[in-house]
Amino acid sequence: MDETLSLVLFSGTDDKLTAAAVLAVGGAAMGRTVNVFLQYWALEAFRADRIRKDHGAAPEAGPEGVSALARATERGKSQHWADLLEQAKLVGEVTVHACALSMDLFEITKDDLDPMVDDVEGVAAFMADATGPIVFI
Amino acid sequence: MDETLSLVLFSGTDDKLTAAAVLAVGGAAMGRTVNVFLQYWALEAFRADRIRKDHGAAPEAGPEGVSALARATERGKSQHWADLLEQAKLVGEVTVHACALSMDLFEITKDDLDPMVDDVEGVAAFMADATGPIVFI
Amino acid sequence: MDETLSLVLFSGTDDKLTAAAVLAVGGAAMGRTVNVFLQYWALEAFRADRIRKDHGAAPEAGPEGVSALARATERGKSQHWADLLEQAKLVGEVTVHACALSMDLFEITKDDLDPMVDDVEGVAAFMADATGPIVFI
Numbered sequence: 001m002d003e004t005l006s007l008v009l010f011s012g013t014d015d016k017l018t019a020a021a022v023l024a025v026g027g028a029a030m031g032r033t034v035n036v037f038l039q040y041w042a043l044e045a046f047r048a049d050r051i052r053k054d055h056g057a058a059p060e061a062g063p064e065g066v067s068a069l070a071r072a073t074e075r076g077k078s079q080h081w082a083d084l085l086e087q088a089k090l091v092g093e094v095t096v097h098a099c100a101l102s103m104d105l106f107e108i109t110k111d112d113l114d115p116m117v118d119d120v121e122g123v124a125a126f127m128a129d130a131t132g133p134i135v136f137i
Numbered sequence: 138m139d140e141t142l143s144l145v146l147f148s149g150t151d152d153k154l155t156a157a158a159v160l161a162v163g164g165a166a167m168g169r170t171v172n173v174f175l176q177y178w179a180l181e182a183f184r185a186d187r188i189r190k191d192h193g194a195a196p197e198a199g200p201e202g203v204s205a206l207a208r209a210t211e212r213g214k215s216q217h218w219a220d221l222l223e224q225a226k227l228v229g230e231v232t233v234h235a236c237a238l239s240m241d242l243f244e245i246t247k248d249d250l251d252p253m254v255d256d257v258e259g260v261a262a263f264m265a266d267a268t269g270p271i272v273f274i
Numbered sequence: 275m276d277e278t279l280s281l282v283l284f285s286g287t288d289d290k291l292t293a294a295a296v297l298a299v300g301g302a303a304m305g306r307t308v309n310v311f312l313q314y315w316a317l318e319a320f321r322a323d324r325i326r327k328d329h330g331a332a333p334e335a336g337p338e339g340v341s342a343l344a345r346a347t348e349r350g351k352s353q354h355w356a357d358l359l360e361q362a363k364l365v366g367e368v369t370v371h372a373c374a375l376s377m378d379l380f381e382i383t384k385d386d387l388d389p390m391v392d393d394v395e396g397v398a399a400f401m402a403d404a405t406g407p408i409v410f411i
Contacts, residue, residue, distance in 0.1 A: 005264075005271070008409070010293050013334050019147050019176055019273075022238060026260030039293055041334055059196040059333040060150050060178055072242045101296060105346045123300030127279075133271040134279075134407040135145070136293075142401075142408075156284050156313055156410075159375060163397030196333040197287050197315055209379045270408040272282070 302366030
């Protein structure tokens, strides 16, 4: 079994980012190396000035889903994905890489991003480390 | 080659659930162990009182896509994903696990879910069994 | 490490198809065998008469995301995903398979598809070759 878990984060909605962070926590808890690669809308969500803002839910959540999530947050059931990911980083070997191509596409610099992002990386470097499952979220 | 196929179902639209069920059937037919993990909107879709209801298509399908799917259903070309998944369970070793965190988030109990769901499981347990590819749908 | 990278393309928006093509390029550059499997809206996007048309962005991109992509295209930063995929095919062992079930569902024949699509394949055959990570996009 290859211990490395590679997560490609593409989507920038809070529900998908939370699902991703939960997988990172689970992987780290099981002693796996976790490599997170940020593309497109997920990269935008990691901007330092937006990371704690409301990023909504996937369009398919519908009005019912959105209010179910709001109720869960009120009951204190929903932890922010950025907190979950920080916990994963404390628990295990979890690194967060910004996709160089997406950085260029959206004219984002490393300074624009939350400090949780460790570095900027090309897709070939990410692929070289992706010796286990690759999950696109 | 690791025979285990781990499917994380997040989306609750009929097109994505059908694509997931097709992969489960294909995996089971090839003799793979298939572990399905239900999160968020996919978990909602497995509620006993909703599983056979219309869950729509991914928003990107557009009006043309939706009518193409409707025509396919009329021609008897589209099997319900719940039937496909039940076939996969008959063919091979396919188990369906509800994500404990999502159950808590949406206040869903095991009794609310279709009997096709085998148990409730935490993400660490799911990850421990995920020795092969992990597919997020 | 299993060198095979299996990409299941489900979504038909230009942002997701570009992300997929980037992973194919990265995989091919690292010497991996890349198998692409086209289902649903991604299959539609590979129709010979539509492949170069505008397929929009994922709904979650939002108006800001759409204009950021438009600006990137104007600056010449965004290559078309079909070009990227053709480059991947030149660089390495990359094959594109249309899902037989989706072909049937949407009444598409091999002649309707762009020549980049190598053949039509069932899900069991795709699964038999999927000895490494499986990425659903």
